[in-house]
Amino acid sequence: xxxxxxxxxxxxxxxxxxxxxxxxxxxxxxxxxxxxxxxxxxxxxxxxxxxxxxxxxxxxxxxxxxxxxxxxxxxxxxxxxxxxxxxxxxxxxxxxxxxxxxxxxxxxxxxxxxxxxxxxxxxxxxxxxxxxxxxxxxxxxxxxxxxxxxxxxxxxxxxxxxxxxxxxxxxxxxxxxxxxxxxxxxxxxxxxxxxxxxxxxxxxxxxxxxxxxxxxxxxxxxxxxxxxxxxxxxxxxxxxxxxxxxxxxxxxxxxxxxxxxxxxxxxxxxxxxxxxxxxxxxxxxxxxxxxxxxxxxxxxxxxxxxxx
Amino acid sequence: xxxxxxxxxxxxxxxxxxxxxxxxxxxxxxxxxxxxxxxxxxxxxxxxxxxxxxxxxxxxxxxxxxxxxxxxxxxxxxxxxxxxxxxxxxxxxxxxxxxxxxxxxxxxxxxxxxxxxxxxxxxxxxxxxxxxxxxxxxxxxxxxxxxxxxxxxxxxxxxxxxxxxxxxxxxxxxxxxxxxxxxxxxxxxxxxxxxxxxxxxxxxxxxxxxxxxxxxxxxxxxxxxxxxxxxxxxxxxxxxxxxxxxxxxxxxxxxxxxxxxxxxxxxxxxxxxxxxxxxxxxxxxxxxxxxxxxxxxxxxxxxxxxxx
Numbered sequence: 001x002x003x004x005x006x007x008x009x010x011x012x013x014x015x016x017x018x019x020x021x022x023x024x025x026x027x028x029x030x031x032x033x034x035x036x037x038x039x040x041x042x043x044x045x046x047x048x049x050x051x052x053x054x055x056x057x058x059x060x061x062x063x064x065x066x067x068x069x070x071x072x073x074x075x076x077x078x079x080x081x082x083x084x085x086x087x088x089x090x091x092x093x094x095x096x097x098x099x100x101x102x103x104x105x106x107x108x109x110x111x112x113x114x115x116x117x118x119x120x121x122x123x124x125x126x127x128x129x130x131x132x133x134x135x136x137x138x139x140x141x142x143x144x145x146x147x148x149x150x151x152x153x154x155x156x157x158x159x160x161x162x163x164x165x166x167x168x169x170x171x172x173x174x175x176x177x178x179x180x181x182x183x184x185x186x187x188x189x190x191x192x193x194x195x196x197x198x199x200x201x202x203x204x205x206x207x208x209x210x211x212x213x214x215x216x217x218x219x220x221x222x223x224x225x226x227x228x229x230x231x232x233x234x235x236x237x238x239x240x241x242x243x244x245x246x247x248x249x250x251x252x253x254x255x256x257x258x259x260x261x262x263x264x265x266x267x268x269x270x271x272x273x274x275x276x277x278x279x280x281x282x283x284x285x286x287x288x289x290x291x292x293x294x295x296x297x298x299x300x301x302x303x304x305x306x307x308x
Numbered sequence: 309x310x311x312x313x314x315x316x317x318x319x320x321x322x323x324x325x326x327x328x329x330x331x332x333x334x335x336x337x338x339x340x341x342x343x344x345x346x347x348x349x350x351x352x353x354x355x356x357x358x359x360x361x362x363x364x365x366x367x368x369x370x371x372x373x374x375x376x377x378x379x380x381x382x383x384x385x386x387x388x389x390x391x392x393x394x395x396x397x398x399x400x401x402x403x404x405x406x407x408x409x410x411x412x413x414x415x416x417x418x419x420x421x422x423x424x425x426x427x428x429x430x431x432x433x434x435x436x437x438x439x440x441x442x443x444x445x446x447x448x449x450x451x452x453x454x455x456x457x458x459x460x461x462x463x464x465x466x467x468x469x470x471x472x473x474x475x476x477x478x479x480x481x482x483x484x485x486x487x488x489x490x491x492x493x494x495x496x497x498x499x500x501x502x503x504x505x506x507x508x509x510x511x512x513x514x515x516x517x518x519x520x521x522x523x524x525x526x527x528x529x530x531x532x533x534x535x536x537x538x539x540x541x542x543x544x545x546x547x548x549x550x551x552x553x554x555x556x557x558x559x560x561x562x563x564x565x566x567x568x569x570x571x572x573x574x575x576x577x578x579x580x581x582x583x584x585x586x587x588x589x590x591x592x593x594x595x596x597x598x599x600x601x602x603x604x605x606x607x608x609x610x611x612x613x614x615x616x
Contacts, residue, residue: 070530078531110531114516116503118528144523160527161519165482173481174473195424201509208422209554210518211469211547215452219468220426222378223386223418239519246517 003060004052005293006045006103008067009123010034013044017052017059021290025052033072041073042097053097061103062293065123068093068105078120081111084154085129089300106296113159114250121146121158124260128155130292131283133258137251140260140285141269143168147247159250161243170235176214179221180231188233192217193272195234196241210242240272248276255279260288311368312360313601314353314411316375317431318342321352325360325367329598333360341380349381350405361405369411370601373431376401376413386428389419392462393437397608414604421467422558429454429466432568436463438600439591441566445559448568448593449577451476455555467558469551478543484522487529488539496538500525500545501580508553518550548580556584563587568596 002024006015011032017025031044045063052059068076079091088109094102108122124140128148131138138148143164149156171177195213198205217234220226226234256279259266263282270280310332314323319340325333339352353371360367376384387399396417402410416430432448436456439446446456451472457464479485503521506513525542528534534542564587567574571590578588 110527113520113524114506114513116506117516117521117524118531118533119520119524120527120531159516159520160523161517162482162484162523163519165484166519166522169477169481173477174470176470176473198422198424201515205422206558206560207509207554208425208467208558209469209550211471211474211551212421212467212554212558213425215468215470216421216425216427219418219428223426223428225426242517243519246515246520250514250516250520252514 001294001297002056003062003293003297004049004056005062005064005289006049006067007064007123007289008033008072009065010071013048015049015052016290017056018290018293021287021294023290033066033069041067042095045097045103053101057101060297061097061101062092062296063095063103063105064126064289064293068107069122072105074105076105076107078108078110078122081109081158082151082154082156083109083125084152085295085298085300087154087300088125088129089296106293109155109158111155111157113157119158119160121160124148124158125155126292126296127260127285127288128292129153129295130288130290131258131260132288132291136256136258137254138258138260139247139269141265142261145243147251149251159247161246163239163243167236167239170214171232176218177231177235179218179228180235181228182232183229184232185227185229186233188230188235189237189240189268191230192234192237192239193241193275194237196238196245197275199242200245210238213238213242236268237272240268244272244276248278253278256281258283260285309602309605310364311370311601311605312357312364313370313372313597314357314375315372315431315597316341316380317373318379321356323357323360324598325364326598326601329595329602331598341374341377349375350403353405353411361409365409368605369405369409370400370604371403371411371413372434372597372601376415377430380413382413384413384415386416386418386430389417389466390459390462390464391417391433392460393603393606393608395462395608396433396437397604414601417463417466419463419465421465427466427468429468432456432466433463434600434604435568435593435596436600437461437603438596438598439566439568440596440599444564444566445562446566446568447555447577449573450569453551455559457559467555469554471547471551475544475547478522479540484526485539485543487526487536488543489536490540491537492540493535493537494541496541496543497545497548497576499538500542500547501549501583502545503542504546504549504553505583507550518546521546521550544576545580548576552580552584556586561586564589566591568593 002019013031014028076093091107092104134153140146148158310327321339322336384401399415400412442461448454456466
């Protein structure tokens with residue numbers, strides 16, 4: 001099956017012409033949704049992908065990511081977990097791309113990871129469906145890492161952490177990261193993981209809280225008890241370790257975990273999880289994206305006879 | 309006893325002429341240390357306080373706060389906990405203010421709140437010594453709230469949280485706070501405390517982690533499950549509650565706690581602690597500052613015969 005997909009995020013536009021999970025052609029630009037005004041999206045899409053549309057008049061066209069957010073082309077309301085290819089395809093939103101042809105925006109997902117809690121994703125649902133995991137736990141690292149449980153090939157529930165954004169906030173805008181110097185000493189990452197583990201409640205140490213450990217990292221540097229070139233990797237390790245404390249607690253310490261990332265980012269999670277006795281496997285996000293789209297088209301759209 | 313003190317912080321300069329813990333005269337300006345260059349401090353001090361120096365040739369002169377930091381007048385190295393008025397007075401650093409007269413910078417404190425952990429304070433040590441608490445736990449709210457244990461009238465150890473700074477980071481620089489609207493609905497504060505309590509490990513709920521709960525607050529708003537005018541107070545309650553989780557755990561849930569703050573800030577801590585069954589008393593920071601300086605002068609400096 002041949003199809004066209006745009007992976008359209010906040011800052012980047014990437015599109016692929018795909019056949020049987022193989023990329024035949026691709027295009028990328030800086031036309032992320034944050035740079036666009038209402039009414040510009042169709043023109044941007046046609047400028048990037050118009051040549052494929054003419055050559056492939058019957059290929060389905062899918063749009064994934066922040067293009068379906070309030071700041072995107074059209075707001076595609078969240079589907080609700082549990083959700084698989086059928087529920088996601090059913091919630092797709094058509095947008096007209098000329099000559100009566102439609103592209104379909106893949107919706108994001110909403111879930112209640114715990115009572116009175118809320119969580120959302122937009123884009124990762126497609127990767128997760130293509131992860132090859134039918135039952136088990138997936139970790140999708142990034143600015144907002146997500147932990148997702150799969151059951152019978154559908155997305156059961158998930159929880160997002162603001163780990164990557166927090167790291168940037170601390171280094172760019174906070175007094176916590178100010179004493180950091182370069183070149184970084186990567187040994188700090190494991191020191192940060194150590195501190196997070198002592199704060200997990202599992203080691204017999206009393207929990208002291210992340211907001212205290214973050215201040216303590218700065219205090220250690222300004223009082224001469226930690227070298228300033230350890231600080232950045234230490235903060236990265238501390239935040240990653242705190243994410244693991246929460247994720248392993250709420251998802252009941254499963255093993256193995258599938259990590260949807262390429263090296264070197266995936267390697268950090270593998271190391272951190274190995275210390276907790278959790279086995280991991282890696283899956284490339286791009287491979288997962290194409291496999292997920294294929295599942296949505298085959299299992300989802302076809303069961304409803306969508307007019308691609 | 310009559311003395312002169314400057315409470316000299318990052319953004320503000322406040323000075324008092326004091327007799328027996330009563331303020332006879334005071335002056336305030338925007339001459340915080342962050343606005344000054346090396347070599348300017350004496351002139352700024354004399355411009356603000358020169359008239360008292362002439363009228364009170366025998367009054368001791370003390371300087372408290374960030375004036376003793378690396379960015380201040382002279383770096384006053386941290387004294388180490390446990391520390392009382394004697395150890396703090398012994399570590400004071402003289403600076404020459406003209407005619408052979410010295411002012412004395414009160415040093416900050418360093419401690420190891422737990423093995424392999426570090427913490428520092430600069431300014432709060434003086435308030436704490438004047439809190440009237442001989443044995444017990446003190447909470448000093450602010451941008452970086454501090455929890456301090458007193459033993460036999462000396463500062464035993466303490467832990468700092470970055471709660472206030474984190475709240476500002478989330479609202480000013482993060483996507484987490486972006487959907488917040490005004491006027492705020494103060495009911496959000498208790499909802500945030502609820503979420504933190506469920507994450508404390510004490511309620512039977514599985515812990516999910518602060519980095520997830522912060523993202524969840526935004527997710528609840530963008531998915532229509534929380535009103536945007538609840539978000540700011542919710543974040544404040546969530547962060548305050550997470551601070552309480554850590555502080556009550558590491559300081560073994562003592563009661564009562566003395567809160568070194570004026571309303572309305574003190575009221576929020578009183579409410580949050582009352583929910584955990586902790587009794588509180590309040591003490592005004594300014595009263596505590598003057599009482600603490602008096603202790604340093606009487607119990608500390610006099611035992612060593614400092615040449616005031």
